[in-house]
Amino acid sequence: MDRRGAQDQDVVVVGASVAGLLTAAALARDGRHLTLLDRDDLPDTAEPRTGVPQGRQPHLLLHRGLRAIEALLPGFGADLRAAGAVRVDTGDLAWLGVLGWSPPCRQLEILLATRPLIEHVLRARVLGLPGVQVVGGTRATGLRRGDATGPRWRVDTEPAGWRDGPAGRSTEPDAWGADLVVDASGRASRLPRWLHALGLPDAPVEGLDAHVGYSTVRVRLPRERVAAKGVVILAAPGVIGGMALPAEDDVWTVTGFGAGARRPPRDLPGLREFLGHVRDDSLARVVAAGDVEGDVATHRQTGNQRHRYDRVNPWPDGLLVVGDALCALNPVYGQGMTVAALMAQTVRAADERGPLTAPGAAARVVRECVEAGEAPWQMATGADRALLGLPGPRSPVAVLAGRWVGELERLSTHGDTAAQVSLARVYQLEGAPTTLFHPRLVRRWVRARVRGYGPPVPRPTVLRDDVSEPVGDGR
Ligand SMILES: Cc1cc2nc3c(=O)[nH]c(=O)nc-3n(C[C@H](O)[C@H](O)[C@H](O)COP(=O)(O)OP(=O)(O)OC[C@H]3O[C@@H](n4cnc5c(N)ncnc54)[C@H](O)[C@@H]3O)c2cc1C
Incomplete structure (x- = not known):
């Protein structure tokens, strides 16, 4: 393995969520100092946090994503299972597409867990890597070029979160020197502004927003009570959908989703009614069969958005951008964490090729990261065009x-x-x-x-005491 340029390098990653953690895993090695900055104070337990507002929504880690994370952090799947993730073959999910139910069959194994648990296990693994530190309560506010004698970059920060300034923590604005900076700050990334302030050309932004909304409740329900391993009911033009997926500790996340005027409501009675109108009533019945815990969590920031940093010329050396900060997708297709993992693998491959700080190296990696997200981007925007009734x-x-x-x-x-x-x-x-x-x-x-096609796949049994119920009208 070529490790040229890695010795005594300072790397600052802005954002310690899935993309930041995975990129840190890709870059960590002896002699390199990796600092992940996050505006949130990062919890010691698996719990939702403010900086990741989507954290209470279901997060399906695709098989490809699990494989990519395993390549970066061997044993991650075993760790996640030990922490309570549920192992499921996707062929065992009750899956209702636009045309009907999918047949049960062996497909691909995935692990189902809440988003906070996935991030928690990831963070624990990454913190165990050489030279990695995570600094919470620190918001990055700007990016400046360093002077000729010091590090290439300075990341300006200010305290966030910990207003009282705990012992040993600065409450003053600060600047972190870095040879390599990685922006992994998600949809809210300020990189466009920072590049503008550096006098660089604006990156074109591509976008398509189907205005999909999510409303989710946590339902405590023993796994034995449910015959299906999970339920997914796809939305279609003018038709609402949803899913019920098990996670750790016998908790199910039950979600309704719909686009535009058909977005699900924010309150529990409204969500129950909404789920009752989904094409099949199994989601409503899963909610009715268990104990609802906490409030309904809604999320409506779901548009596809891609910053074409690969078209910024010249792209500055020693600067990378990954995850949602580069390419954010409509989450209905469950691809975001997988794309972040594929980008992290891209970064690792480039790092093994030669120094990432060499002239032109960062520009090439940014291009490759855009490519890593290309197929998911085409898939998500293609499906959303259909959802919006736009010409294909x-x-x-x-x-x-x-x-x-x-x-x-x-x-x-x-x-x-x-x-x-x-x-x-x-x-x-x-x-x-x-x-x-x-x-x-x-x-x-x-x-x-x-x-002839033969008979359609029958409706699968969802609850153990399942009886055929009238289906909703799909609105
Ligand atoms: C409703 C919903 C459902 C989803 N479902 C799925 C799914 O089923 N499967 C899937 O794979 N993906 C899903 N995703 C996508 C997934 O959440 C992201 O793609 C994935 O987490 C990668 O995001 P990220 O790390 O790039 O950014 P984020 O997870 O958004 O994290 C950004 C981080 O940067 C920090 N930050 C932001 N600004 C600053 C700053 N200035 N200074 C310091 N720190 C900062 C934030 O605190 C946060 O920790 C879903 C998304 C949504 C919205």
Whole structure:
């Protein structure tokens, strides 16, 4: 492994959430000093915090993301399981797509846990790496170039959170010298302003907002009481959806989501009613079967937003940007943490190639991080265009590809497990979209067209005492 340039380097990462922690894991090594700054005081336990307002919403870590984190932090999955995460094969989830239920079959293993637990386990692992420190209660307020004799950058900070100034902690503004700065401060990143202040060109911003809203409650419900491993009911144009997923300590997160005027309400009676209108009433019944804990948590900042820092020329050396600060996606597709992990792997690969502080190296890594998020970006914005009823791609190839995916979904909802597994692998970012055109799948489709599709997949049993209930109207 090439470690040139790593010795005695100071790295400052702004944001100690999932992307910041994973990038720190990618960069940590002997001789390097890594400081993660976060505006929040970081808790010792797994609990939601102000700086991550989405923390009370369900966070599905895709199989690809789990694999990427394992590569960065071997044994992470075992640690998460030991902390209470629930192991689930995605083929065991009761999954209602636009055309019907997916067939049960072996797919890919994922771990279900609350977002605070995922972050907590990650933070514990990263803090055990050489040279890493996390400094909470510290808000980064600006970025300046250092002078010729000192470090390349200065990250200006001010105290945040701890107003009383605990012993040993400064309550004054400060500046952190760094050879390499990583912005991992999420959607609220101030990097566009900081670059502007440095006299650099603005990065174009791409965006598409389907105005999806989430409302979530925690429901305590023994796992034995529920027959399904989890329930996912997809939203569609004009149709609301939701999910019920188990997490640690026999707690389920039950969520309703919808777009625009169909966003779910913020109060419990309203959410119960909303869930009763979802195409299948299993979510409403999961809530009714357990004890609701705490308030309804809502979140409405879900638009896709990508800063094209790869198009800023010249891009400054020794500056990286990762995670939501670079590319934030509509969370309905569950890709954000996985994209952060893929970007962290990109950073590690670049670090192994040669010094990240070398002229042009950071610009290349930023380009590669944009590429790491490209397929999820296309997937999320493509699906959101459909959700918004916007015209889709016009090229005949793209139109045909869209129709073909619809055909595979139809096959799947009539029990074709090969079609379902292929779709699930692409959704979990494990299979390239081209795998959906495998001749075996084409043959199965031709056979179904000739001999008939067969009966649709029946509604799976969700609760142990499940009885067929009238379904909602989907509004
Ligand atoms: C409703 C919702 C549901 C989601 N569900 C999923 C899901 O199912 N699966 C999935 O993979 N992803 C999901 N995501 C996305 C996921 O939360 C993020 O993509 C992922 O956490 C990576 O985010 P990040 O670390 O880049 O930023 P964040 O998690 O937003 O963290 C940013 C960090 O930077 C800190 N910070 C911000 N500004 C400053 C500053 N100036 N100085 C110091 N610190 C600062 C904040 O305190 C915070 O700790 C969801 C997101 C939302 C909104």
